[in-house]
Amino acid sequence: MSETFISAGRFRGRVVVVTGAAGGIGGAIVARAAGEEATLVASDRKPDGENVVAAVLGNRNPQWSYVDADLGDEDGSARLVEHALDRFGRIDVLINNAGGGIIRDFLEHTGESRKETVDRNLWTVVNCCTAALPSMRESGYGRIVNVGADSVRNGLFQHAMYNAAKGGVHALTTGLAREFARDGITVNTVAPTGTTTPYVLSRPPDAVERFAKNEALIPMGRFASTAEVASAVLYLASEEASFITGQVVSVNGGSTML
Structure with missing residues (x-):
């Protein structure tokens, strides 16, 4: 996204x-947040995750730190939050972007793949919110933005199990938003449609047909860019969005409406 869209x-x-x-969306969020002078704590499970984030940040050189953690595990999310509090003293914004679907026909899932899908996409959010909310409540300020999925609303092909997990994120959003509304904390979700991440751009042979079916549902005729998703996330994470809470905002080219 052009730098003209960034609020310095x-x-x-x-x-x-x-x-x-x-990841693709995560990298776009990190790059934009850095461009808007955030102090960043980045987390991922990828073996080379810290190097990937460093490359994304490039010469922006914000004050930042990295934590390698399995956030589907309570200890991992607690360690991430403790690191942020120890290093920087507080957490103002939590962007729950960790996830990733195992996309397949429902009856082809195994017990292991069902559990992994829920762990990646729902428990990561539950655990990070559980760890971060006490400090936000104490400070009287917080922005939580979850990355959900527009497929929850349109029943996308082969997404039943993924939608079960992301649908839990959407529901958690409304419950937390109401519970913490008087504490200066807003909780919202951005729900992207198909997005041109590096994985999508690689056009894996086993997913090309699925991508085509997904794209055909989008009136604009294309997937979202990662920058377009990041733009919505960072708006809801900002002070400008102070009276928006409990919302699921789709970034979807019209794939679902209202």
Whole structure:
């Protein structure tokens, strides 16, 4: 996304935690947050995740730190939050972007693949919120933005198990938003349609047909860019969105409406 869309200094003085930071959408979120002067704590499970984040940040050189953690595990999410608090003293923004679907026909899932799908996409969010909310409540300020999925709303091909997990994220959003509304904390979800991540751009042979079916549902005739998704995430994470909470905002080219 053009730098003209970046509000310089919008996150100056704010500590922003981004999970799944070494992925396509996560990288776009990190790059934009850095461009808006956030102090960043990035987390991912990829073996080379820290190097990937460093490459994304390039010469922006924000104050940042990295935590390698399995956030589907309570200890991993607690360690991420403790690191942020120990290093920077507080958490202003939590962006729950970690996830990743095992996309297949429902009856082809195994017990292991069902559990992994829920662990990656729902428990990561539950665990990170559980760990971060006490400090946000104590400070009287917080922005939580979850990355959900537009497929929850349109029943996308082969997405039943993934939708079960992401649908839990959407539901958690509304419950937390109401519970913490008087604590200065907003909770929202951005639900992207298909997005041109590096995986999608690689056109894996076993997914090309699925991508074509998904794209055919989008009136604009294309997938979202990672920058378009990041733009919505960072708006909801900002002080500008102070009266928006409990919402699922789709970035979907019209794939679902209203």
